[in-house]
Amino acid sequence: MIGVSGLSVSYGAVQALRDVSFSAAPGKITTVLGANGAGKTTLLRTISGLVRPRAGEVTLEGDRITGTHAEDIVRRGVGHVPEGRGVIAEFTVEENLRLGSLIVRRSRAERQAAFERLYGQFPVLGERRRQSAGTLSGGERQMLAMARALVAEPRVLLLDEPSLGLAPLVTAELMSTISQLCATTGLTVILVEQNAKSALRIADQAVVLYIGRVVADDRAEVVAADERLRQYYLGLVE
Amino acid sequence: MRQRVLVSSVVGVALVIAALDATFGVPTTRLRVALALLGALGVAALGGLSVARTRRDHPLVTRVLVTVVVVVIALVATARLSSNVDTDVAIGAAMTIVLLGLSFLTGSSGQISLGNGAFMGVGAFTVAIWANHHATSPLILVLVLAVAAGAAVGFLLGLPATRLRGPYLAGMTLAFAVAFGAVLNVFGSWTGGDSGLQLPNAENAPRWLVHLYPASTASLSVNSVWLAALSVVSAGVALLLMANLFASRFGRAMRLVRDNDVAAELVGISLPRARVVAFVVSAAYAALGGALWTVVNNAVTPSTYGLALSITILSLVVIGGIGTIPGAIIGGLIYAFANSLIGWITTHTGLNPQGNVASQLNGIIFGVLLVATIVFAPMGISGALRRLWAHRSR
Amino acid sequence: MDAFLTSRPVADILGGLTNGVIYSLVALSLVLIWRSTRILNFAQGAMAMLAAYVGFAILAPTTNYWISMGVAVVAGIVLGGLTERTIVRALYGKPEINPVVAMVGFLLVLESVAAAIWSTVSRSLPTPFSIVDWQLRGRPVAMSPFALYEVVTAVVVMVVIAVVFQFTRVGLQLRAAALNPEVSRLLGVRVHRMLTVGWMLASGVGAITAVLVASNYFTGLTPTTMDGVFAFGFIAAAIGGLDSPVGALVSGVALGIAFQFVGDYLNSNAIILVALGLLIVSLMVRPNGVFTRRAQRRV
Structure with a gap:
């Protein structure tokens, strides 16, 4: 459960977010939509502690986490898969996972078991565990980035444009993976997407941003059915 | 207004x-x-x-x-002023020329050189070697030769500089500064090895200047006025040329290279050429400063032109203010009077003037000032003054 | 066989190896700091020198070599951490010449302070092993117990560093923080702490290097002991590629051996000139180092 209330962020003179409020429920996918520059990435970066807001706060299960360092927010169970995936190309697949499980105290055997569970979920990663992440395809890197966040067993998962640069078929596969994950683990997912169509298909709730402001916050079906939103803010014109 | x-x-x-x-x-x-x-x-x-x-x-x-x-x-x-102070002024004015050169290189192209002490050495030794072979050359010819020698060495070292960035270039020039002493040793029969060279004839004040003074005046003090004037006028000429270079199309192009070399290339500036030219100018200026030092001191010793001098030059440029002409003048003044100042500190703090601490005071003060300047006021004294001025007039 | 082992080329190779491992260690410390903070630490040699003084000038009369070495290493580690926390931290994100200038200034401070406290007179360090070369049928092999100890120490240090980086939790975090600080933070790596740890490790290696250098009978320990060694170490690191620890090690040893041949067959003054020439040529051909795989540049 993530609560965002009255969040404002500026970079120098540019105000990236203005008074943004919404909440994301556990076991549900909340998608944040909007054009380039609407403030979607800034929103995620503020939640995970990379950016300090000028006003407002973020709460995790009722506790205020604004002002906490990014390194500590992730320890409290907020996993952030950044834009452009952020896998460390020079590391092997398994080293990337080891990095992801740093913050969880467990024995070597427990850690290996956790890796094996993920390899079961993402078989392609299991096959390439000794390969460097730089050799993976775009879709595989996205899988690795998600697996690396999941290995820390987060309660909240922030996904920034996971479909960016992926083929439609791969995107569809990815979306269904996210959907299953959310349904089976009770994870709170905040999914930032430019690809509104595929995001709305799997999301429960949708928040639409326009130049830093929330212009809609409703059930995904409602947003998907709203002609005005589709046309003006989401660029979905048939 | x-x-x-x-x-x-x-x-x-x-x-x-x-x-x-x-x-x-x-x-x-x-x-x-x-x-x-x-x-x-x-x-x-x-x-x-x-x-x-x-x-x-x-x-x-x-x-x-x-x-x-x-x-x-x-x-x-x-x-x-007294002839001692005149000598300080002469040394400081020559140093100003050197600082102008490095300030141009660093300020306009963002490159750092730890080799300018060695470039000074090139100029200094050119003068001494030439004077020992051709005793009666006019001074201006000797200075021009020194500048040419500095420019030539600067060009050779500038070639690799076209492909190197920041720290690599700094490291390469550091290696050059360390190597310079070895070069002097290899050519020991010309350079006089460790003991260096004396000039066969001291540079004396011209007759018209001597005539301005009463006959009773010691020739030493007239000569020291002449040497100081020589340095100061050279510095003036160097300063004027540099001011024009800063303001010229080329100067503007160089600043673009520093701020954004990718953009500079996009608007048609040849990066390699700009970098080599900056390097050559800075080396030529350093050589002129070194040449004047030899003339003023009437001798040259290799140990003067070690790595420590290069570091001092860099410190003075940074403390005065990188990339500004007033900064170079401030740096030159600091250098001219640093020794007297440190002597004053030594006597007033009761330090043993022959002791370890007193002899290291120079390095400690310059080093601390350099670190403090770059951390707290990266634009140096001239930058701080300018900010103060802008603040006042608002 | 004996004639071969005592021959002039073999003597050059052995002597060069002994010097070369020192250059490799200096280069390794530079690479450690460069990789994590993109700073070329010009004060590396001076920091190491100060650590050696702390170990040997303060304790020398009362204790033995090994305790002094330990104290020097601890002093190096502490000095490295303090330097990062104070001077270096203020310069992250500034133009890349600022840290260069700051470290040059720090070099000046350290060398002057050392000279003010301990004077510029050379101080000879005790050696734990004989510096007399071994003999083979009455002819010397260019290797003494002490030289062997130098080589072994260098190898041990390199192996320890490699194991720490490749196989430990902290090593994984050090590498991750260097490669991608922001992603590392998102995964819980305390990046600032890692930068400090990187500087501490590099300075610890530096301290060991300075003690080995200063144990050499001919140089001893002076405030400027490390200047020349630093220049050669930098050249090794630049030729190998500031991003490549393996490159630093290989080119350090290669340079050491090459210099020994130059000094033996040409002139000892020519060594630094050859070094400068090699540096210039290699940087012209491979600006990012011989061992760096791809040209990378952060705009």
């Missing part, structure tokens, strides 16, 4: 007073008249400066006037 006029007038009046004071301190009428004339010229120059329009519409005229004023102030001072 009004403030600028006010300040200029105050400075002008101070100048007149200084000129009068100097005039009555000097020995003969002819010199007195000459100095009075120069002082008047300085006041006129500052008066012209106070009109901002002049500065905008005739930048070259302004630059010439400012240079003349600075040179005149220095000349007036040298005629009035």
